Amino acid sequence: MKRTSFILLFILALQALASAELRFVIHGEPRTFTPYLVGDENSETVRYLTGGVLIRMNRQTQQLEPGLATSWKVAKMGTAITFTLRSGLKFSDGTPFTADDVVYTFQQMMAPTVHSSIADAFRSGPGQVIAKAGSPTSVTITFPAPISGVERIFDQVAIMSAKSPLKEKAVLGPFVVAEYKPGDHITFNANPNYWKKDEKGNKLPYLQTVRLDIQSNRDIELLRFQKGEIQLINGLDTENFDRLQKIMPQAVKDVGPSLDAEEFWFNEVQRSPIPAYKITWFRSVNFRRAVAHGINRDDIARLVFGGHAQAAAGSVSPANKFWFNAKLKPYAYDLKTSMNFLKKDGFHRDGNSLKDKDGHAVEFSIIVPAGNKAREREAALIQQDLAQLGMKVNIVPLDFPSLIERITQSFNYEGCILGLQNFDPDPNDQMNVWLSSSENHQWDPSQKTPATFWEAEMDKLMRQQATTQDNNKRKVAYDRVQQIVWDQAPFIYLVNKDALVAIAPNVHDANPAVLRPQTYWNIDRMTMTGR
Template structure:
């Protein structure tokens, strides 16, 4: 799934489990609870009596290749996040309670009216090339995401900069003065907001990029610059440096000896692109050391992996979900070519414009059957696009679309969708052929197996589904993004940001990841209300507003939430120091070590 991030995350998908968004580059020193499969519930630390050892290589796997964007402000997919989580960092991170904790910033202070937050940065932090990390890098990162050319160049992280003071004027080109983030000195930086901000640490949590690397590269050209794409030229502050790759096959990260929290124990991390069908066998043989994001080990392989004896399994609720998306609208060709997201220009998709039809489709899908049959019960259907771990998730506020094909058929009949020619498929109310195109990507076996099952279930209630050939994820995401086409239904997964339950990054009208092109003014109003000071300083107020929004979402249905599967992360017990967080296994990687290091 692609990450919607803590920092976005996802592709995306991502995207692929995909997702806003969209992958956070974290480094927390706080410990977290680990659910492993040892008899006593704790990680078995064989050989740890001698303490951590320096050296060794660790090999991980992902089932789709990164698209090739390794610049935090432009990446989209969770596969790039697998690299960036080790190479780049933000001012703050999170602990196992999802509280913000210091990272590149050692402390912070907000002003009285919550319009400014000032950070004191860690000193002695250097970039991978030896240059000093300073407040100017922080300013440069946020200024680049506010640049007039950022969105047209493919940038999708505007949620982190839109609340900043002067954003609209700067991003529109009306002024050349950037007021949102100010360097007070080399190690002090202030974020300024146009209004009192209820969660300033969230907006300040994005991974930082180096000014000295990108200063002479126009924002419009950053995505294609070697510094955003080529191993050895991607520069961060993290514990590992991206040094080499065989594109679409292998990606190598080397130890950053000058890492500010101490030189990592491991020599290197190697990522291999491996078909999901063979991952488990390679884990057993030792050719792979860990399988984690975006999907971990397949639920069908859980018992097999558990029996290996040399593998630890971490199981916990996933910070994300899978959806069957409904295309409400399509963008115009002109807007796609210019990179614009202009709801006023969108073209309604008449085939799915009736909310009762979308609701009927929801009742026709056996979500619990997907969980039981594909996830082996290791997950659950969910009704809201807010992670169940958040205080804002309200199971009772949203409609529970339990499997009811008879109700689905009845609703379609009432809306005038009947089979007039006797071919077994319904025509639309005007008597025209009604065919819904359905698209899905390759790579994720569960999603690939879900597609024909959903097609069959919809056809059982008389809906003619054109299940098209799946596409490789990179091409699929391009089709979703450049959606001036004939897509109707789509499958995708989102990895959610862990920093705040605000769903605007995925479901806001102008959000790049709003692939349904959902345009509901009431939704916009509620999402803004939930973040509006001073009322939104009270969590109970926000919870009430988000409950109302969840009810609206499940009624208007830009997507049917299929399920949230459990994260099943697995690693060889030669690896020690694993300290997972609720949303990632990649925490404090500089403290990972292997007992057979030489």
């Protein structure tokens, strides 16, 4: 009798675990359900829950792990990759998975009429990307030119079925879309044919349903979390994190520095419509270093981000385990050093004001996105910090389109504060920032030839690392790029914000990471008990 009761209880407990519905919020409508067209965060969430990929990056260890492929081999200096696929797998509708599906996915994704950002990552040069099945469990993909770290890109390539009548609705990921009510919610059921099993051989995912509520208001998201209506929040802001911590200390977690950095830069574009003497200041490394030393980053971390940020040394956050150049330290807040740098360029104090060698008072504006409280506060702190050096800083909040127009087209601005969002730890993700010819080389974009010796060196190093397969060699090159950025300070890095998340106490085995999706990257292993 006792034994039977125990078994019954065990079954009930298992059912409770299985039947619970995990809910969280996406902040807008997904723009597409077609995996290779994904370009926004909301669609990315849907793809992450439903898509089966050949290689998956473990968000915690930042290492690549086998997915639908059991192994892979990069060949011909990075111009080809061959996958050995798992056999006997099925899509959610029962259609068998073979190498033909990988070929079909690549054909769809690489079609010239389709604009896919993932496809662009594979287009390494003129020529075609060709996927060829060697056998039902082997497929080779060839690229027109070498791509370093090409394996990582496959984390975003959800394989579609070539034969299923359901097309992209047939999936290989842990969940399958069950219902979509535009503007309201998306419900997912566990994929009955999901290939993964736990260590004990139990089928994954443990959760039977997941519901994404479409809700743009983050305050309402927070209230719903407090009520127990949703169980996960990604990317909490500091204020809400601290508030939630007081009410539900067990639910919030500061995962540590994220990959994102807050940065400030001066306009160094020589053709920009600002006074020439100001461009001379901004193009001087001494002036930039003086400003870098004149900013109290610890105060920014403490006052703007409530201590949930760390002073930043450069573009790569310490959260980026492999690529971070650990030798670099954030610029120390030191007004004496600042003045010394300024004196080198002939700047001098005249009462409360700082003047350049020609007698111009040092005054410049910093544009910030209007409505972004954190950046406005950062600017207010910088304004007061630099006032101690005699610099007059005017803060100009601009609506976002106007700000973008100024920094990308008219170049009618002097300084700007924005954030660098890194989604991928690999240096190739920052190619568009560091190449002097790039439009996103913000301080002086779209250069025909590198304007300075150090930008020429950065171009060379970035290209070098992009065509090398040996990650250790790539790291040497990329470490040097980080060092140059630190030395020349074209971007003055402020802080790396921490990744702040909330996970309801009834959700088990969540293992939040700094990489997106922070809270549910291992959703197939997460479980949940009642509210």
